[in-house]
Amino acid sequence: MIADTEAHIDEVIEKYSKYVNPGLTKLLQFGGFGDVEMEALGCEVTLASGTTCLDFLGGYGVFALGHRNPRVVEAVHRQLDRMPLSTRAFFHEPQAILSEMLAKCTPGNLTYSFYSNSGAEAVEAALKFARAATGRTEFISTEGAYHGKSLGALSVTGRQKYRLPFEPLIPGVSFVPYNSADAINEQIGANTAAVIIETVQGEGGIIPALPGYISDIRDICSKNGSLLIVDEVQTGLGRTGLMWGVDHDGVVPDIMTMAKALGGGVMPIGATITTPEVWEGVFRENPYIHTSTFGGNPMACAAAIAALQIIQEDNLSQAAFLMGSRLISGLKNVQALVGESIKEVRGQGLMIGVEFSIQDVAELTINGMARRGVIAGYTLNNPRVIRFEPPLIVSEEQIDAAVNIFSESALEAVEMLEGIESI
Template sequence: MTTGSDLLGRYAHSMVQVFGTPQLVLASGHGCWVTDVDGKRYLDLLSGIAVNALGHGHPALVQAVAKQAEAAIHVSNFFTSEPAVLLAERLLTLAAAPEGSGVFFANSGTEATEAAIKLSRRTGRTTMIALEGSFHGRSTGALALTHKAAYREPFEPLIPEVVFVAPDDADALRAAVDDTTAAVFIEPIQGEAGVREVSADYLRLARELTSRHGALLVLDEIQTGVGRTGSWFAHQPSGVVPDAMTLAKGLGGGVPIGALVTFGPEVTGLLTAGQHGTTFGGNPLACAAGLAVLDTIERDGLLEHVSRVGALLDDVEVEGVSATRGRGLLRAIELSGIPAPAVMVAARDAGFIVNAVTPTALRLAPPLILSEAELQGFLSALPTIIDTVREATA
């Protein structure tokens, strides 16, 4: 029998080591639970970093993918398919996009960002504004909009004329946006920065400034979209309508897909025939998966479910937890005096998968189907997990 240890050794000799040593070798999943190759089960509170929106092995997604695989998996961009058209229409409806809006399908979040960058260049301007703490992807274009120096510096020089401003600093944003600005890129909740939400007032200010100066407002909903926060898209409660929105992660429920959504004919018309493309983007298999995810969220009332279950994380009264933040089922648990990476390992040993998103914070981004009982099981175990780390580091 091949063990996890065996496979990790083979991994080290066969894979490019950009991820270091994986934590586990997972074999299967069902609902919110995964099982490794050694037979141990874990409650998955990360869902592939906000990807497995319906958990693992959800029958609606499995059936949709199997049915589409029998019909056609790929047709190339010389053609289209009914799933692609239906998914584009559905996204425009959920986004309340005006007539003349459009969707470009890609394969990932970083590719959706690349499409948004090219869209911004079609304004005739080159300056882009992003936020400190931002994460928009790892390709060289998206990386130029990603703030973390450790990600950027090994690959510089990147695309020039990117200006970073502090989140929720209204004066800094006012000073940065002018008639030379091509686009402002904002994550409504910065996941990689530690699940930090920008205020609705700040989003509204960004909308006001970009409209005044003829720049595009691009909202990155790659991690926050598709019901993750209890709304279809995290920006919607603010009332802001962007010029473009990027999606990925949860949209395919685990099948790779990304999307750029453009709002209104003037923005949609910026990219014309031949100016952008992708081989696999919009393939019928991925689009059928996306439709199954959206159908299930709507049919099963998962937006309300996400808000209800997520409310259990509003106030976590556990010694060693100083605060919680986030919305819906995208949350951070801030720790006081206890290293988050050590707590992540202890949680894994106890059968819970979480992410040490910063040195002091755990990120939770579980499947949208997570039950109150499952989340309560983790919260009940958290004091013991923290005590284990406290004793080991004393």
């Protein structure tokens, strides 16, 4: 690396350390990410050092279409040149078109969309809507669940470590084990506004719902007059091999949240879509009861329209299924090679997790992969799990290359740790 480049990287990292977040700066450097990203296209990211990386983290699901998909970029450019943000006094066409598309591509009678700018905001809206529509106040969530870090979303996020410093959060939230419909049945009561659930627990360690689990929850909610909120912020838009995670069980939620991939990897946008009954209960008396200044702005909607078109026209759900099968079987071969340090390889579509027995081995493996040019990361609520969420446009060759690098890195990590233990 030439001296100027090295100085530039150091300068950027020093500013992060001084003015952004010193702890995070150390963590990223320790993880092997001590470089500066410069540009990206498809599945590849180019760093200031000149290295090109394969992005198998995929922005935790943001980059379903890869980086800088040309059709999304063009749609956003077109809108940028006309009217990027809305007056919020008049109607605008991108929001009208996007809302019709979402109503048509989501299950059942999910109809009305509220727009925000992130996953947490989409969840905030869902929780508020559930309370207003039912007149009830309590929620049931699951242990290990991740729904975001704003106060409401954090209240239903199932990891004590993130909640504790901010308590008291919203009252009346109980957590039950994931994949047990019986536990929800026992917990649900006359004041339960909603059950909130992911169809694959993402940050909880990539844990797919067992077949029938989501439809059992649907039945339990319907019997008890509670709403079903399905959080598809990470699973939605093809990631799991079908358009929506709920499609694996043929379930229609009362409220569904989405974000991440919705902006086509170019713009931030979140959406909360509800049935007409729920919408009536929330907005009937005051259409301004819940709002967001930037939510559903024309540029974000233009990106989302293009993203939805591409996902449907290019059948990217099917691509996720096929490439996911290849990736899972490659990772299982590595598991056989590495032995008991890898506990399990699991996932659905291109949302795949590898659970290690020891957190240090997972961390060293991520570091080794970064050094060899593959971006991976662990799941927030379970750091023993390395997640693989590459763009849905990933090629067979890129999958095979990433599996080889994972194999080398995991073997190296196990060896290094054995070396340390024997000292």
